[in-house]
Amino acid sequence: MSHRVVVIGSGFGGLFATRHLERADVEVTVIDRTTHHLFQPLLYQVATGILSEGEIAPAMRDVLRRQANARVILAEVSGIDLTARTVTAEVGGRELVTPYDSLIVAAGMGTTYFGHDEFAGDAPGLKSIDDALELRARIFGAFEMAELEPDADARRAWLTFAVVGGGPTGVEMAGQIADLARRTLRGNFRNFDPADARVLLIDAGPRILASFHPRLAAKAAAELARIGVEIRLGGRVTGVDAGSITVERDGGASDRFPAMTKVWAAGVTASPLGQLLARQTGAELERNGQVKVLDDCTLPGHPDVFVVGDLMSLGGLPGVAEVAMQAGHHAAGQIIRRLAGDSAPRRFVYRDLGSLSSISRRFAIVELGPIRISGRLGWLVWLVVHLTFLTGFKNRLGALLHWVISFCGRGRSERTISTRGLIGRGRRS
């Protein structure tokens, strides 16, 4: 019987691990609670009407259709038994128990509100396709409500968008909301000028894009200011409700901003599977729930269990796609070497291929060691990198078409929203 590998999660970590096992004498089972592989770095473009959900989330089983040794299961993992070596998952009220010889846990991260779970309903995060479509409906819906609002203050609140978190996701969301207000929606409304929309980018730290070099982050901040994003630093969010957000400044004073639309891009927390693993192994967890692994990405005392991707804590590596891809690949490589009789653990060495963030139309920042690029050249690099990493030729072609529409023209093709909840939503105001 072939060696059985179970992969939990179909993100970058899970996908790259599975793909690398293609020629190995193994049986891979990928378990995920969605049916797609999600290209998470572009979720903000689905939320802001540039890309369709299909373009960044191809069906995982279609991506793997030619890999005969892999199967995909739609289910939610509810248990991992490291002694019995089984993974339990639930779907349709039924429990599936899948035995493994090697396990790769790539379950990723969710949104955290730092103890304020009550913020969730009014300030959605951006981690899934459902999140992105919900935010799309809220953002475009807010402009619809503004058109109908006779009261100037209330209209102002519909036209104020507060993005919490100055990392790449928050920066990209804020930049795109500003761009769609000023360019895409031009001429669309009769009772107000969408260019008057106010976009707040709120971060508790002293600057945005803390993971980038200060000079590059400063250039990004200047570009955001140029397109109309208001950056508020050194402020902690202490209150969120349907109509406003409250920010406590470092000094202790509080500002309350009337804002109907809030986006939470501030905190990520590990999948609860991390805690489940920790309880059984004594593995340590970071404060955000990440699992501390040995330098070969395995759990202490469990050389058959790998934790990769955002869930993995190893040497302070950041929770970015590139780390997940390489760690997934590394875990698969170690399994392949073991099957060939070489069971010596191999250290995971991360090759930093640089980080990049798109700030506005035709303006991105790129950092690779000492190389720092910003502006239009950075944006071209961003474009090439994202086209390269999008899964599938079809999606690349579709995304390219939509980027031409949005970045050369001013339109956005994917503004369509479900209004099922929208007509009632204003009621909360």
Add this chain to the structure above:
Amino acid sequence: MSHRVVVIGSGFGGLFATRHLERADVEVTVIDRTTHHLFQPLLYQVATGILSEGEIAPAMRDVLRRQANARVILAEVSGIDLTARTVTAEVGGRELVTPYDSLIVAAGMGTTYFGHDEFAGDAPGLKSIDDALELRARIFGAFEMAELEPDADARRAWLTFAVVGGGPTGVEMAGQIADLARRTLRGNFRNFDPADARVLLIDAGPRILASFHPRLAAKAAAELARIGVEIRLGGRVTGVDAGSITVERDGGASDRFPAMTKVWAAGVTASPLGQLLARQTGAELERNGQVKVLDDCTLPGHPDVFVVGDLMSLGGLPGVAEVAMQAGHHAAGQIIRRLAGDSAPRRFVYRDLGSLSSISRRFAIVELGPIRISGRLGWLVWLVVHLTFLTGFKNRLGALLHWVISFCGRGRSERTISTRGLIGRGRRS
């Protein structure tokens, strides 16, 4: 003050009326409960993963952004007062009252279950973007559940798709489900062959596509049979539940088909606004709720109120996009003539530009008077016509790209579904 025109509905009737008023000295207010103009004839392609929702549903206010005399309101019409000449609509718990000098009611049709509203939850119709995305999740989700189902009979039920209604929508849905099972999903599953999926097309009449010439309909039926659609004629649906559909044959005997996925393309019923109009005017309604209008598309006794599109009953004209477009255009023309002092009602003359229906990949039927085309040539006509009528250059380009992907290749780019409800759905089985 300009003449005030209120248009209810942003479908083909409402859009063509509004566009034709562009140069008139009027103020147009379009009221719709969605934010988009829906290209309804292609909804089935959103439901089956070929097109994205943005491609067939551009934002109505973006379509009209350069038409300065038109504004768009997102709200649900709750009342029409023909005496006070006002339209009342609700949004966000607020009532908007819009006065009109001329009114164009183009509210369209919804799904009817012929007195069996209890079927709705298990057999969704296909009239809106929300419907299409719901059906997309059910169709692709059913294959996911089949992959997990160990019991052969239960798996068979997940792999059985029952489409009720042999008109163009039902035929197109059935054809596309068969095509995706046999081509798109090939190699995607490990526990069954998706080509084994059973697609039933159920109609109460003696043949499918009753509005087409019998010879053409027969060719369509043969093509459907070739790609694996099982046509069941002369059967009335008497029962629908989560796991099955029951069909009573003409003789009286009943067949119960285990089928987890049902699509209701059998009955349309007019918007409740039709009844509202009838109560105030004594206008007659058809059995399906359509409003009988005078031959200039106005309500009897109310020359300032037009009913166009699917809601209109006039000389047995079919409820198709082409009738709605031309009637909307006609109503706008009559308003323009009246403003120029010519108040004589002009008869609406429908120019039949033919009907067409796409049966399978590269096979469509086209009928224009005595001209009847089927097969690949018909499909080319279908392609050109749909590309021509899709609203907006961007959407044409996007749709063309997706058609190349789906009809030349075998992929579908827009398979992405929300799995929020899916993991629990199987529970009902």
